Amino acid sequence: MEDKGHVLLKLLSTYARILEAYRDRIDRLNVFPVPDGDTGTNMFFTIRSAVDVIDAQSGSEQSQSGSAGRFKEISKGALLGARGNSGVIMSQVVAAFCSVFGAHSDQPVTAKDVESALEEANTRSRGAVLRPVEGTILTVISDVAKRAKSLGENLDLGDFVRGLFDEAQASLERTPSLLAPLARANVVDSGGAGFVLFVAGLCRILSNGDFDWGTDRPFLFESRVPGPTRSKEDDFVAPSESHELGPRYEVMFILESHDENVMVNFREVWAGLGDSIVVVGQDGTYNCHIHTDDIGGSIEAGIAGGLLSRIRVTDLFEEIAEERWVVEAHGAGAPDPFSAETDVIPNTAVVVIANGDGIRRIFRSMGVHRIVQGGQSMNPSTEEILLAIEEVPGDNVIVLPNNTNVTPVAQIAAEISKKCVRVIPTRGVVEGLSALVEFDPMVSIDENFESMSECAKRVTVAEITQAVRDYSDESGLVHAGDFIGLSRQGLVAVSKSLEDTVVDTIGKLLEDDSEIVTIIEGEGSTSAITREITQWLNINFPEIEVELHHGAQPLYPYLIGIE
Template sequence: MAPIVLDAVTLRRVIVGFHGGLADHRQVIDNLNVYPVPDGDTGTNMTLTMKSVVESLDGVADDLDPLCTALAHGALMGARGNSGVILAQILRGVSGVLRDSAVAGSVPDAPVVARALAAASDGAYSAVARPVEGTILTVIREASESAQAAAAAGGGLTEVFDAARERGYDALERTPEMLAVLAEAGVVDAGGAGLLLLFDACLAEIDGRPMPEAPELSAAPAPAAVASEARPVEESSIADLRYEVMFLLDAPDPSVDGFKAAWQEIGDSIVVVGGDGIWNCHIHTDDIGAAIEAGIAVGRPHRIQITDLLDQAAEHSESFEAPDQLLSLDDASSAPAVQITEADQCSVVAVGAGAGVVEILMSMGANRVVAGGQSMNPSTAELLAAVDSLPTGHVVVLPNNKNIIPVAEQVDGETERTVCVVPTRSVVEGIASLLAFSPGATAAQNSEAMADAAESVTPGEVTQAVRDASSSAGPITTGDWLGIGPDGIAAVESDAAAAATALLSTIIDDDHELLTVLTGTDADAATTEAIVGHVAEHHPDVEVEVTEGGQPLYPYYFGLE
């Protein structure tokens, strides 16, 4: 009997099955969100990423060469959020080895698949300058190690995927021991949980096993049981490094390791992704000249963009599922039309959800608004479509959400336009940044000025807990109201008004003069009046402006200036 191989027909079925498995388990994976708020996003982002991959395979012949090429491109273009970007890198690694084996005439058997999983792990790690264990990276690395061992021992494809799956689930169970934030939240890593469904899909196709009806995830150990062993999450140095430098780099593949080593000496938040002579490079640094010179030393940097970074604390990832939608000026009749003239060379694409939020963004200068944020992380393809719909050669993108930033950063490499991303992590920052937008300036000039404007805003938000958890603000019970500031959960209360006022008491300081309140679909007049009254009584020098935003899930967004 001939050995089982991962041919094109089987690979296509695996991809379709993986997407179906993610769709079935999306909500469970979303619920592994570290924050107990109704915006767990990993399951949704991975599902939508794979939806784009499946669609990219339509019409492609059952041949590994074109199929793997389409798979890699579909993953890149459809990647949503951090989890989607990492998943795209994993799929790119797998597809690259399978494609090369097909071109060389090799059979995609167990040893080839094991090498493909190793390439997937290497690709995922190489894309992140300072990988953190206890994440999807750990799961793919350990799974690939066991897959290689099984292949080396003479195992077939079934044994390879069995070994990868078993080791992967074991690694997933141990993620809270590696990351204190997971242990404190009582969850395992969501990205790793989603990835393991890939191995389930593989075994379903080659061995006839049914996909699991529920994720085979045991509860994470109680926080107290692992807190002493948990390693701290590596903190980003964004607050200490002023500039974001991004460019495409034409350079030979062997030279890139030296290039990354040079960057390690001058900055942080380093991501270098690509291959075959073209690389997308990103760094936070204080030395712009050295960052660019490192590229010149190995090749040709181009499409250089420099942004003056925001001094922001990390905030939690946000998303929810919503219909794919591109909102333009024609879709918002109540928003003043922002006409693009021949003298203009730059436009703005913003991300937002809620009729009021969209109207505000467009009235202040956004030319296109892509639906997303708390409810959905738009894909690279959706952002690209918005960018390419504009007539200007320069475009600024406002992600308005931490989790959308890495997706937005992919757009520049996929268009002839010059695209700069202002790393806005909230809607209120995006609104503030538009005050500094000039249609006659370049994207780079605008992004620097707009980042400065966004830096002047302190964001906050109120939402309701969807599960029990612990936090630095105290224990959280399902249904509690949470006040979330730049440093995370700042207040846990029994009602929205109490959470809002407690949050504002922690983030308002003597320098603040204006509080903007964007009310969501779940806001009510009594709570809004209580918030306004609290500020008037305790912070009489702060003016309050209340505007209807219409955003779901979060009754209140706050912006302090």
């Protein structure tokens, strides 16, 4: 058996590869059937940050597995790179294994080492969460830690870790019975699923080849409990406005503070601002996570406690995973082939956030000065938007975030910038395009802000996408593979036919005074379907003008705007 140091390095590298392969499936374990989660992606980048430290250490004096401080650096890498609630918790699992396996790292791994690491992981992860909730990744970690203790350290190591893997799967399958939203959505906990894959990686390393991933693969995405049923004949209705969805925003940042009393006060302030609070630290560096409706108060509490960096705000109600963007997008603020270049210094410049080659070309043609590439769940950081603001010509800048997920981050960038920056909270690409109709670079920022804001408000927007799993609640019945139309009020239409879904969505959103319908084609659209949609509009609503654009946006075959 290899020594603990090398086993840990192999475990983290193996886990990163497993997460990379399965992160999209974990992302889809959500309470709504669109491809709108990022738990798997967050966990992958958390572990990837630890592996990056390992790679950077390779060839250095610290490349010896027993070098002092090596495992502490790996642990801190996971901490600083942690994203999302599950990512922060997973960074504590990494910290626990680094602590236990890093001690006497030149000695062989034993079942007792694994038991101790899991016990410490359970203690660290629960200690980091202000109000632990059962039915989440915390429960799966606890159950596996308890199982490790009951199995006993005298069991063969391979049998020991396979027993842990069996318990991890069983615990994951129980999560819907412990957490009502999971039961209603008919899914298991996504963070727990990510931890099951960690235990699978442990089995791969410690089973001496006896763990067959092809045979023993956990049916993570087949585990379901009976969900609520609804007749196909039932009408689709918008979700009740009184339905409590919890805090709207996820706020994360790195806080530098070496005063424990300050951190105690910080935790107390946050306790009154939201939930899903996770604060974990090492050597005065803390990764802080909260779900809240008070973005400003949450950030101000951090400023009062120390130095902030890596501020990240996500709108949980609008979170949409755009996996391809994670791979393809280059840093915002870098030279952008779609940005407008001009020698004239405008009175007002515009920065937009957009994804899709066609959409960026449209924005460029409308005089936008800088385009920050970004999507929804993987929204650009404050620093990226700030860099774009600073690079555009002139001292007055309007930002069009084109997504409620990005708006809070853009507002923070506006506050930090020394320029005069105004953010128009456009909720989608169509609103952004509509606002730009009124843009005049040679008039004042106040005039532009007023006219562009009014124009954006006049647009009704809808998105057409495809459900990734079955779903049923008061909004309607959806099956995996169905095309669904979503407006700001919720589910509007559903059908097996993409064309029927688009037509039904437009028909339900048209008003007596509607004049223009804008259709933006994305990936998955076809010229034949687009032609049928436009013909339907021309026949049934001849007075309405139809504008057609090719946006090439991922995940959404059609974006709709009605003015």
